[in-house]
Amino acid sequence: MKCSKCGAPIQLNQKYCPNCGSLNEENAKHVSDMENYDSKFNKTRKQVVSNSKWFVKYMAPITAMVIAIIAIAAAIVWNQALGGYDLAHAINRKENKKNNKIIQLQLNKMLDDENYTGLYLLDRDAERTLDSSERYGWSDFYNMAYYYRDLRVSICSLYDPGQENSYYTETALSNASRAIRNAEDIINNTSRYRNRAEESVPYIDDITDKIYMFLKAYCNFTDDDIAGLPEKSQTDIITLLSRRMFDDEQKN
Numbered sequence: 001m002k003c004s005k006c007g008a009p010i011q012l013n014q015k016y017c018p019n020c021g022s023l024n025e026e027n028a029k030h031v032s033d034m035e036n037y038d039s040k041f042n043k044t045r046k047q048v049v050s051n052s053k054w055f056v057k058y059m060a061p062i063t064a065m066v067i068a069i070i071a072i073a074a075a076i077v078w079n080q081a082l083g084g085y086d087l088a089h090a091i092n093r094k095e096n097k098k099n100n101k102i103i104q105l106q107l108n109k110m111l112d113d114e115n116y117t118g119l120y121l122l123d124r125d126a127e128r129t130l131d132s133s134e135r136y137g138w139s140d141f142y143n144m145a146y147y148y149r150d151l152r153v154s155i156c157s158l159y160d161p162g163q164e165n166s167y168y169t170e171t172a173l174s175n176a177s178r179a180i181r182n183a184e185d186i187i188n189n190t191s192r193y194r195n196r197a198e199e200s201v202p203y204i205d206d207i208t209d210k211i212y213m214f215l216k217a218y219c220n221f222t223d224d225d226i227a228g229l230p231e232k233s234q235t236d237i238i239t240l241l242s243r244r245m246f247d248d249e250q251k252n
Contacts, residue, residue: 120145137197177237
């Protein structure tokens, strides 16, 4: 830059012209601008610090209080849900105890009619369980009833045209194979950890027969396939189901 008076070269940081000694107006303006900048910066910094102190003093406790209120509300909702479950459970127990004789007659009628799925659902939803001399004597029976139901639901869903997609097929086959594997564990006594009521044994055998009949009718299993189930893993059973239900179907 040049001096505005004599035109001699001059630097911005020089207060006076080294040639004529005149005041460097650009230097004066620069110094003024820097002072204004420093003033605004310091003012802004003070305001930020002040706001931070205000946040720490007021907003942080308020935020903590809001979080605490939300947590308390969630706990109340959870407790009410549990309370509702406990209430329903208590009502079921009272009703079942009051009408136990009638209920047992109904359950035994369903047993005679081979309505195993109905018995399982009543046990699950209304806690209505067949009486036994041993507290858990019918556990294997109820588990077998569940696996039989799960197997049928899974396999029959594969015949629904509205469910024709690979993801649904894989899920159904996985559920069916798990039901078969778990049922086999009960059939072969590999998963028993409770005493089995003697009176439940014929019904467990009947469910076993129904499972094998279902596998033959709906899954194209052979007698050799069924005989080999105890040695197969769940993955092996999925492969067998796929081959019998889809590969054999395409061949035919």
